[in-house]
Amino acid sequence: xxxxxxxxxxxxxxxxxxxxxxxxxxxxxxxxxxxxxxxxxxxxxxxxxxxxxxxxxxxxxxxxxxxxxxxxxxxxxxxxxxxxxxxxxxxxxxxxxxxxxxxxxxxxxxxxxxxxxxxxxxxxxxxxxxxxxxxxxxxxxxxxxxxxxxxxxxxxxxxxxxxxxxxxxxxxx
Numbered sequence: 001x002x003x004x005x006x007x008x009x010x011x012x013x014x015x016x017x018x019x020x021x022x023x024x025x026x027x028x029x030x031x032x033x034x035x036x037x038x039x040x041x042x043x044x045x046x047x048x049x050x051x052x053x054x055x056x057x058x059x060x061x062x063x064x065x066x067x068x069x070x071x072x073x074x075x076x077x078x079x080x081x082x083x084x085x086x087x088x089x090x091x092x093x094x095x096x097x098x099x100x101x102x103x104x105x106x107x108x109x110x111x112x113x114x115x116x117x118x119x120x121x122x123x124x125x126x127x128x129x130x131x132x133x134x135x136x137x138x139x140x141x142x143x144x145x146x147x148x149x150x151x152x153x154x155x156x157x158x159x160x161x162x163x164x165x166x167x168x169x170x171x172x173x
Contacts, residue, residue, distance in 0.1 A: 006038040006130060006170035013168040015054055019140075020159035022151065027066075031084075033058035036168060045091040050100065052086040052166075074147035081105045093117055098134070104143035111138055113164070128172035135165050 015034050018026040033055040040048035056076040061067055071078040081104070088100025098115045101108050113136035120130045139160045140146075149157040 002041075004038075004040045004043065005173040006040075007173055008034075008036040009129065009169040009171050010035070012131075014166065015052075015168075016165045018163040018165075020161065022157060023155045023159070026163075027061060029059060029061035029067075029070075031055065031058050032060050036170070038170060045093060048088075048091050050086075050088040050091065050098065052168075054084045056082055056084055075145050077105055086111070091115055102138065102143075104145070107143045109142050111136065118167075129169055130172075131167070131169040133165075133167050135163070138162050138164065 013034075013036075014030060016028060016030045018028050021027045031054040034052060036050070036052040038045070038048050038050050040046075056078040057071060059067055059070050059076065059078075061070070070076060076084070085103045086100055087103075088098050091098045093115070096114055096116055097112055099110065099112045102111045113134050116133045118131040118133055120128065123129055140162050141160050147158075151157060
């Protein structure tokens with residue numbers, strides 16, 4: 001049985017997040033440097049090996065001071081933990097979900113994300129392409145990202161819940 005291999009097309013892919021600030025608005029950001037691959041023995045992706053690696057140093061919220069804080073020991077500890085890794089065995093397109101493990105700062109927990117096959121196409125140069133959108137929520141405290149500040153009015157500066165969004169396009173190898 002042959003294996004279908006797909007590599008990330010980084011110029012047509014995004015990995016973003018949102019987190020609630022002060023309990024009233026969202027702060028958005030993205031990881032500018034990440035890679036992903038899919039290997040599957042069939043076109044349904046039920047048996048696919050999926051791996052995504054994001055460079056924590058590449059976090060960008062359009063605020064250099066906040067980005068520096070996010071790279072520090074209060075959050076990602078980018079010098080000691082340069083990568084965040086998601087791995088999954090299989091994609092259930094009939095249920096529009098993917099279950100895998102997410103490793104941040106050396107801590108691994110299971111996560112379930114929504115996934116949608118956006119389609120397949122052949123580009124003008126004859127390359128087979130496939131695209132997925134992915135979304136979900138995690139609690140950052142599970143991975144030791146617990147920094148926060150209490151507010152006078154109650155509540156905290158940064159929510160524990162982080163919303164994750166990915167739009168990823170792959171090219172057949």
